[in-house]
Each structure stands twice: as structure tokens, then as C-alpha cells.
Amino acid sequence: MKTLADLRAIKEKAKLEMATREQTAKYRLVVAMGTCGIAAGARSVMTAIIDEISKRGISDTVVTQTGCLGYCDQEPLVQVMQPDKTVITYGKITPELARRIVAEHIGRDQVISDHVFMQS
Amino acid sequence: MRELSLHILDIVTNAIEAEATRVIIDIRESQQEDDLRIRIRDNGRGMPEEMVRQVSDPFVTTRTTRPVGMGISLTKQATLMSKGTFDLKSTLGKGTELCMRFRLNCLNRVPLGDMAETVINLIIGTPDLHLCYQHRTDKGRFCFDSYWVLGRMAENDWSLYQTIAPAKEFLQDKIKTIESLG
Numbered sequence: 001m002k003t004l005a006d007l008r009a010i011k012e013k014a015k016l017e018m019a020t021r022e023q024t025a026k027y028r029l030v031v032a033m034g035t036c037g038i039a040a041g042a043r044s045v046m047t048a049i050i051d052e053i054s055k056r057g058i059s060d061t062v063v064t065q066t067g068c069l070g071y072c073d074q075e076p077l078v079q080v081m082q083p084d085k086t087v088i089t090y091g092k093i094t095p096e097l098a099r100r101i102v103a104e105h106i107g108r109d110q111v112i113s114d115h116v117f118m119q120s
Numbered sequence: 121m122r123e124l125s126l127h128i129l130d131i132v133t134n135a136i137e138a139e140a141t142r143v144i145i146d147i148r149e150s151q152q153e154d155d156l157r158i159r160i161r162d163n164g165r166g167m168p169e170e171m172v173r174q175v176s177d178p179f180v181t182t183r184t185t186r187p188v189g190m191g192i193s194l195t196k197q198a199t200l201m202s203k204g205t206f207d208l209k210s211t212l213g214k215g216t217e218l219c220m221r222f223r224l225n226c227l228n229r230v231p232l233g234d235m236a237e238t239v240i241n242l243i244i245g246t247p248d249l250h251l252c253y254q255h256r257t258d259k260g261r262f263c264f265d266s267y268w269v270l271g272r273m274a275e276n277d278w279s280l281y282q283t284i285a286p287a288k289e290f291l292q293d294k295i296k297t298i299e300s301l302g
Binding site for chain 1: 130194236237248271273280282284
């Protein structure tokens with residue numbers, strides 16, 4: 001049985017880990033999880049991304065979520081962000097495509113141009 | 121939406137946007153009483169009375185990208201479709217409580233779906249959220265606390281992403297032990 005103090009310490013440690021990960025991350029993957037994203041399948045996209053990242057032991061990537069981006073017809077949307085680079089937004093993502101983004105865009109730095117919806 | 125667990129994901133996402141640090145998801149299924157009850161409580165910033173009255177109107181939203189918000193109106197529709205009820209209470213500065221009831225065996229009732237995936241997704245998106253998930257059926261009950269994930273991370277010196285697979289497996293096992301036909 002853990003005490004409340006233990007739990008607080010654990011929580012702080014986890015927060016710190018995420019903060020370090022954020023600061024040192026080379027890639028940031030953002031999954032749009034508004035009502036539109038969720039209805040279109042963003043949940044299994046998120047699950048596939050995390051599964052692929054942990055399978056490949058990728059440690060320089062952080063995965064976050066955001067609300068509706070205003071392009072509901074293109075959901076599920078996934079954005080790949082890198083410091084000082086244009087943001088690549090992929091549209092109509094399936095779990096299979098999400099795995100490819102991790103393998104090709106994150107793993108080999110190759111944009112999957114067929115599925116890019118927007119660059120900004 | 122095809123699963124109630126997706127509605128739950130959507131609602132808790134709203135709670136997180138309202139700066140909640142604690143969320144309780146409480147699900148009770150009773151075959152005997154033909155009843156399914158889902159209650160979600162958060163300690164977010166709450167809503168003024170005016171907003172509570174209007175929130176199930178699809179043309180009311182806090183989002184800035186479009187003037188339409190479907191989330192709550194879709195959830196309410198899912199309850200009413202299965203002869204259920206939808207009840208939202210909110211106190212400014214204290215939090216919000218949403219109670220949905222469904223006739224468990226009503227043909228129009230949307231299936232509960234993959235709760236393990238919903239809970240895991242919420243933890244990935246907001247690791248410092250304190251999330252409690254309680255589920256009770258005629259077969260039994262269990263309670264899952266998101267601190268379980270943080271505890272495994274600390275014990276094994278794992279990263280958050282490494283902890284996700286074992287956490288999901290743990291949750292799926294728990295759900296299986298109480299799963300009813302509903």
C-alpha cells in the first residue's frame with residue numbers, strides 16, 4: 001500500500017519525465033481529438049501511434065492531443081511538428097496509416113506525401 | 121458515435137479542457153433492473169447556469185473554430201433514443217457532473233464498446249490527470265485508478281509509453297471478469 005506522499009512523488013516524477021520528453025523531443029505528434037475526430041476514429045489512431053512508438057523504442061517523440069482543428073471532413077487528423085520546420089498535417093488517417101507515419105516520417109524522416117492534407 | 125465509450129472519451133476531453141485535475145467515471149449495469157447508468161464527475165471550472173441550460177443545443181459551443189458543437193447533443197440523443205435520461209449539473213468553480221441512464225436491453229441502445237481503449241487514451245493525452253474508473257455489473261465490480269500507471273512507471277523505471285501496453289492488458293482483464301452480455 002502506498003501513502004499519499006508516495007503517490008504525489010510518483011506523480012511529480014511522471015510529470016518531470018513528460019516535461020523532459022517535451023523539451024528534448026525531435027518530433028511532436030498531435031492527434032485531433034475533438035468530437036469530430038473521435039467520431040471519425042481518432043481513438044484507434046492514437047492507440048496505433050503509441051503502440052508503434054513503444055514497439056520501435058522511439059524516445060525522441062512526444063504524442064499529444066488537441067481539439068477540433070476546423071477541418072472536420074478530413075478527420076482523423078494527425079500533425080507532425082518539428083522545431084523550425086513546417087507543420088505537416090495528415091488527413092483521413094487510419095490506424096495502418098498512423099503506423100506508417102511513425103515508421104516513415106518519424107523513423108526515416110520521409111514525409112508520406114500522398115496523405116498530406118496541409119502544410120503550414 | 122458507434123460506442124458509448126467514445127461519448128465518454130469526448131465528455132472527459134471536455135472536462136480536461138475545463139481544467140479538471142480529477143475525473144471519476146462510474147458505470148453501473150443491472151440486467152435485473154434493465155438499467156445502465158454512466159456518471160462522470162470532474163473538478164473543472166464548471167459552467168454558469170445559462171450554459172448548462174443551453175449546452176445540449178448543437179449551436180452552442182466554446183470552440184472557436186466553428187459555431188457548432190455536436191458533442192453533448194449527440195450524447196443526449198444517444199440516451200433519449202434508448203428511453204433513457206440525461207442529467208447535467210454544474211457549479212461554477214467546483215465542477216460538473218453528468219448522469220446518463222439507458223434502458224440496458226433497449227434495441228436502440230448504443231453498445232458500451234472498448235472502455236479500456238478510452239481510459240488508456242485519456243491517460244496518454246493527459247498523464248497527470250487523476251482518473252478513477254469504476255464499473256459494476258451483476259457479476260462484480262472493480263475500480264481502476266490512473267495512479268496504477270504512474271506506480272508501474274516508478275517501480276520499473278519505465279517511460280509512459282512503455283507502460284501503456286501492460287496497463288491496457290490489465291484493464292482488459294479486469295473488464296473481462298465482470299463483463300455481462302450487455
